[in-house]
Amino acid sequence: MSIRAVAEKDFRDAIRSRLMIAVAVMFVAFTGGGVALGAASEFGGDSALAVITILMLRGTSVFIPIIALGIAFKSIAGERETGSLKVLLSLPNSRLDVVIGKFIGRTAVVSVAVVVGFLSLLIASAIAFSGELDVMGLVAFMLAALLLGIVFVSIAVSLSAFTRSTFGAAVGAGSVFVLFQFAWAGLVFLLRYAVNGFDWPSGERPDWAEVLTSVNPMEGWRTSANWLVNKLAESGETAQNGADAFYLEPWFGFVVLALWIVLPLVVGYLRFEYSDL
Amino acid sequence: MAAIQIEDVHKTFGDVRALRGVDLDVDEGEVFGFLGPNGAGKSTTINILLDFVRADQGDAAVLGHDAREESVAIRDRTGVLPEGYDLYDRLTAREHLRFAIESKDADNDPYPLLERVGLEDAIDRKAGGYSSGMRQRLALAMALVGDPDLLILDEPTSGLDPNGARELRDIVETEAAGGTTVFFSSHILGQVEAVCDRVGIIRDGELVAVDSIEGLRENVGSGSTLVVEVDEVPDDVAHRLKSRDGVESVSVDGNTLRIGCADDAKTMVIDELEEMGSTVSDFSTEEAPLEDLFAAYTEGEV
Numbered sequence: 102m103s104i105r106a107v108a109e110k111d112f113r114d115a116i117r118s119r120l121m122i123a124v125a126v127m128f129v130a131f132t133g134g135g136v137a138l139g140a141a142s143e144f145g146g147d148s149a150l151a152v153i154t155i156l157m158l159r160g161t162s163v164f165i166p167i168i169a170l171g172i173a174f175k176s177i178a179g180e181r182e183t184g185s186l187k188v189l190l191s192l193p194n195s196r197l198d199v200v201i202g203k204f205i206g207r208t209a210v211v212s213v214a215v216v217v218g219f220l221s222l223l224i225a226s227a228i229a230f231s232g233e234l235d236v237m238g239l240v241a242f243m244l245a246a247l248l249l250g251i252v253f254v255s256i257a258v259s260l261s262a263f264t265r266s267t268f269g270a271a272v273g274a275g276s277v278f279v280l281f282q283f284a285w286a287g288l289v290f291l292l293r294y295a296v297n298g299f300d301w302p303s304g305e306r307p308d309w310a311e312v313l314t315s316v317n318p319m320e321g322w323r324t325s326a327n328w329l330v331n332k333l334a335e336s337g338e339t340a341q342n343g344a345d346a347f348y349l350e351p352w353f354g355f356v357v358l359a360l361w362i363v364l365p366l367v368v369g370y371l372r373f374e375y376s377d378l
Numbered sequence: 379m380a381a382i383q384i385e386d387v388h389k390t391f392g393d394v395r396a397l398r399g400v401d402l403d404v405d406e407g408e409v410f411g412f413l414g415p416n417g418a419g420k421s422t423t424i425n426i427l428l429d430f431v432r433a434d435q436g437d438a439a440v441l442g443h444d445a446r447e448e449s450v451a452i453r454d455r456t457g458v459l460p461e462g463y464d465l466y467d468r469l470t471a472r473e474h475l476r477f478a479i480e481s482k483d484a485d486n487d488p489y490p491l492l493e494r495v496g497l498e499d500a501i502d503r504k505a506g507g508y509s510s511g512m513r514q515r516l517a518l519a520m521a522l523v524g525d526p527d528l529l530i531l532d533e534p535t536s537g538l539d540p541n542g543a544r545e546l547r548d549i550v551e552t553e554a555a556g557g558t559t560v561f562f563s564s565h566i567l568g569q570v571e572a573v574c575d576r577v578g579i580i581r582d583g584e585l586v587a588v589d590s591i592e593g594l595r596e597n598v599g600s601g602s603t604l605v606v607e608v609d610e611v612p613d614d615v616a617h618r619l620k621s622r623d624g625v626e627s628v629s630v631d632g633n634t635l636r637i638g639c640a641d642d643a644k645t646m647v648i649d650e651l652e653e654m655g656s657t658v659s660d661f662s663t664e665e666a667p668l669e670d671l672f673a674a675y676t677e678g679e680v
Contacts, residue, residue, distance in 0.1 A: 106480040110469070117468035117504075184464035188520070190430065191458035192481035193450045377431035 103194045107202025108209070111176070115210045124168055124211070128218030131164055132157065136225040158326060161246050162319060163282065168214065169253030170274040173207040177261040177373070178270040186378060200370040204258045211250040219243040238330060245326035248358060252318050255362045259369030285317040308346070315348040321357025328354065379442060381406045381528050381559040382427065387436035389422055389583075396422040398583040399436070404561055406527075409554045411570030412563040414580035415676050420563040421461045423580070424532050428458060441528055454482065457521030459514075461532035461563075467506030471497055471516050474505060475523065484524035491519045496545060510537035518546070522553075529553060531562035535569055547573055567672040579675045586675050595665070598674045604637040604644050606661040611635070612654035619650060 115121055135157045177199065180186040189199060223239055260273035280288075293302040293310050306314075314320055328351035347353055382404035389397040397419050404410045414420050425431040426438050429449035438445035440452045465474060475488035492498040495515040500508065505516060514537040521529060529550070535543045550560050550573050564570050570577055571591050578588040587594060612618075615635065616628040624643030629636045637647055648658055 103481055106477060109480070110466070110473075110477045113473065114466055114468055184460075184462050185466055187430065187460040187463040188465065188517070191428065191453065191460050191463075191521075192478055193454040193483075194481055195450050378425070 103192075103198040104202045104205065106192075107189065107194055107198050108205040111203055111206030112209050115172070115206065120172060121210045121214055124172065124214040125217040127168070128164075128214055129221040131160060132218050132222035133225050135160065136222060136229050157242060158245070158330070161242075161249065162322065162326075165215075165246050165249045166253045166278055166281070166319075169207075169211050169250045170257045170278060172210055172214075173203070173254045173257035174261055174270045174274040175267050176203040176207055176258050178264050178267045179261070181265060181378065182267055190378070196374045197370055200258065200262055200366060200373060203261070204255060204366060207254045207258060208251055211254055212247055215243065215246050215250055219246070241329045241332065242326075245322070245329050248325065249322050252322070252358055252361045256318075256365045259365035262369035262373040281317055281319045285319070286314065289313045311346065312348050315353060316357050316360075318357060318361040321354040321361065324349075324351055324354030325358055327351075379406055380404060380439075381408070381441060382410075382561060383437075383439040384423070384427075385437045387423070387426060387433045387438055389419075389426065389431065389433050396583050397426075397433075400580070400583070400585050402578055402585060402588065404559065406559050407554070407557055408575050409550065409560045409573055410562075411567075411574035411577040412561060412580065413567055413570060413577050413672065414563075414565065416565055418580045418676070419583040420565075420580060421532055422583075424461070424530060424561075424563060427530060428453065428456075428460070430460075454524075455526055456528045456530055457523065457526035459517050459521045459529075459531040459534050463517060465505040465508070465513055465516060468504055470504050471501050471519070474516055474520060478520040478523040482524040486523050491522055492516075494522065494549065495519045496542075511539055511542050514538055515542065518549070522549075526558065528559045528561065531560070533564060534562055535564065535566075543569065567669065579672070581676050594671055594675070598671055602639075602641065603664045604639055604647060604661060605664055606635045606637065606648070606651065607659045608633055608635060608651060608656040609659060610656055612651070612656050615651070615654065615656075618654065619647060622646065622650065 138156065177186070180189060186199075190196070194202070219239065219242070223236070226239070256277055257270075257274055260277065261270045264270045264273060289310055290302075292313070293306070294300070296302075315324070380403045382402065384400055384402040387397055387400045388395075400419070400423060402423075412420055412423070422431065426433050427440050427445055429445055429452075432446060441455055443449075443451045445452065469477070471492055472488045475486070475491055478484075479486050479488070489498060489501065492501050495518050497512060497515045497519060500512060505513065508516065514534070518531075518534065521531070531550075534546055538546060550562070554560055554573070560573075562570070567577070574591070576588060576590050577594065579586050579594075587597070589597065611630055611633060616630065619625050619628045619637060622643070624640035625637060625647065627636075627638035635651075639647055644663070648661065651658055
């Protein structure tokens with residue numbers, strides 16, 4: 102399997118760049134800081150942890166995309182720029198092997214960093230809250246972070262396969278971040294405005310606007326992460342009692358995420374396959 | 379069977395017509411030198427064979443496989459030294475070779491491969507600290523992984539010192555003796571003369587000649603230079619000689635005349651000189667330097 106050779110080489114290369122260590126250190130600082138905040142708060146054990154979890158989920162939704170985009174945006178464009186892609190493709194690796202191998206390699210880098218970060222969170226929490234630990238809650242949190250990481254690695258690898266330069270890939274990564282974090286809701290609103298005959302829309306949001314809002318990967322992740330944390334956390338109650346539309350169901354969040362993992366890879370691959378080096 | 383078959387391949391980059399209808403067959407087991415000045419289309423041709431770039435028109439096949447559709451099968455049996463490549467600065471020579479071995483599903487051991495290219499002492503050093511010659515040696519070792527049936531080497535001597543170039547020639551000869559087809563490009567004819575069975579010369583995206591070196595010489599014909607010693611150089615000798623058929627160039631250095639002319643014009647030149655009142659004390663013929671032969675093709679004189 103050539104995919105494995107590419108992924109292994111990529112992972113090894115990334116470790117050597119100390120990229121992963123830098124990311125893990127940032128992540129430890131981030132989770133450790135969260136715990137310290139919670140420990141310093143007025144609340145006792147359980148509620149403190151609940152507050153931390155909420156804060157950390159918020160932080161994670163910004164932090165993980167930045168990390169994943171940063172780790173993966175150069176993955177293919179960087180090799181194209183230096184010329185090492187010619188070495189990679191002189192060997193019997195197909196372009197699909199390269200895209201999938203890079204995706205797996207960079208996902209591994211992000212995953213190791215996230216797992217190291219969470220182990221440190223676990224240890225920090227154990228010290229701060231003298232043993233009363235919601236381990237399953239933390240595991241759920243970690244899984245949610247990993248899921249978000251994978252989505253953005255896929256998007257970044259796709260951008261990297263799509264553009265000819267790391268500069269282009271960097272611009273793409275920045276744009277994607279802004280789009281999904283801040284601009285999406287505004288764009289949906291603009292669309293409503295346009296559909297409304299360029300007039301200020303009023304009343305309930307129509308279903309299509311709700312669906313569009315829900316297909317933002319960040320929205321899909323919020324839905325899935327909430328479900329995961331509630332499901333696995335001992336203290337959690339299943340809050341999904343009022344879901345009356347499919348796009349509010351937790352499974353829809355997972356579908357959105359799955360699409361955001363698969364589609365960017367397909368698009369990036371197709372563009373890469375049909376372009377000259 | 380042909381190792382490489384190129385039929386009417388065209389390729390345009392923007393408004394640059396890099397290849398304008400290239401046809402080329404390279405036989406199995408042959409050592410083929412692909413020559414041309416920089417920018418003539420050598421790398422573009424090789425990149426099409428490797429599916430790095432796609433032809434706008436025409437067909438290319440390598441080892442019986444279509445270059446576009448079955449590229450992985452081609453690269454499975456081909457060792458490549460690409461042009462304008464880069465290595466992974468953070469990986470060692472051993473790791474580079476392991477990657478190549480794993481990608482090719484071969485069972486080589488990195489050490490003997492590095493021994494062949496003279497890089498065994500640097501096996502566990504990272505490529506980032508290598509000189510350009512060492513990089514070229516490592517890339518060559520990677521090309522040799524899996525005992526390929528075909529070697530495609532794009533400007534393999536670039537970055538190598540004369541010693542390295544000689545070692546490269548030895549490797550090419552050893553591989554060729556073992557039945558491997560070798561296709562390599564160069565912009566210097568002198569480098570390919572010693573090892574090539576045939577050469578192809580490309581100019582402005584068109585193949586202008588495919589022949590053995592001897593064949594090229596014969597074809598150029600006028601490739602030799604007549605060197606004549608005279609007691610006295612006649613006035614206006616250059617002008618008068620050049621006006622005769624078969625004489626291409628005349629240069630005067632003291633009492634020595636160097637006349638580029640066709641073989642059958644030599645006697646006429648001597649006669650002409652005597653007629654002008656000179657006494658020829660000595661004359662000899664020099665074979666045209668390879669550079670002149672190359673220039674004759676690449677500058678469009680043939």
